[in-house]
Amino acid sequence: MSSLPRVTLKPHKETPVLAGHPWIFSEALTESIQADPGELVSVFTSTGICLGTGTYHPNNSIRVRMLTRDPHETIDVTYFKKRFQRLSAWKLSHLPLQTTGYRVVHAEADGIPGLVVDRYADVCVFQLHTAGMERLRSEIIKALHAIFQPSIIVERSDLAVRRQEDLDTAPITIHHGLVDGPVLFQEAGLWFFADVLHGQKTGFFLDQRDTRLAVQKLSSQKRVLNLFGYSGAFSVHAACGGAAF
Secondary structure, eight states, X not given: OOOSOEXXXXXXXXXHHHTTOOEEEGGGBSSOOSOOTTEEEEEEOTTSOEEEEEEEOTTSSEEEEEEESOTTOOOSHHHHHHHHHHHHHHHHTTSOSSOOEEEEEEGGGGTOTTEEEEEETTEEEEEEXXXXXXXXXXXXXXXXXXXXXXXXEEEOOOOGGGGGGTOOOOOOEXXXXXXXXXXXXXXXXXXXXXXXXXSSTTSSOGGGHHHHHHHHHHOTTOOOOOTTOSSSHHHHHHHHTTOOO
């Protein structure tokens, strides 16, 4: 049996967890427990069945963020290595050809609440949004090294949202390697730079890739105006699609 602090759900409050929802709200618990912000806890139903492990925050309405539904899984370097390897393999299999910039981990959407990891070729950039991930920084960095062998690892936890978890915004930190300017990567055969030290988010709006590809397909012989562009990526895709501008 796990030695982690134990939280118990009220009757029938396990349904969202069993359905895969990563959050457990304060009103779903029988009582508060003595645990520090971000501490790992075991989650139990009212009948004593273990539902898995999550991170706890005593001052947040989202009291627990689930990390695993396996009662026997330990949240350590091996946990992150397995997750990174599986997520990266799946996403690489769905990327357009000649694409080396993609989001490896998208927090709750990928089953690791509070963590974002973006990859630009051999450069990894991560963000820690929660107290739980803050406590696991060392394990995350070790797992990134093991799975991706990156030349550079940058942390961009300079996020105002961290205040909701009683955390200060963290300084931009290079944990491995040297970087003194934007880094190069590919998207569908086109080359772009990501400003991983000072740019928006982790340096590039990777989540707009499908939209950029759609613009490229629609741009042939069209006059295209890119308002409020950040990196000019939409303009580049439009040009490659035959835009007249």
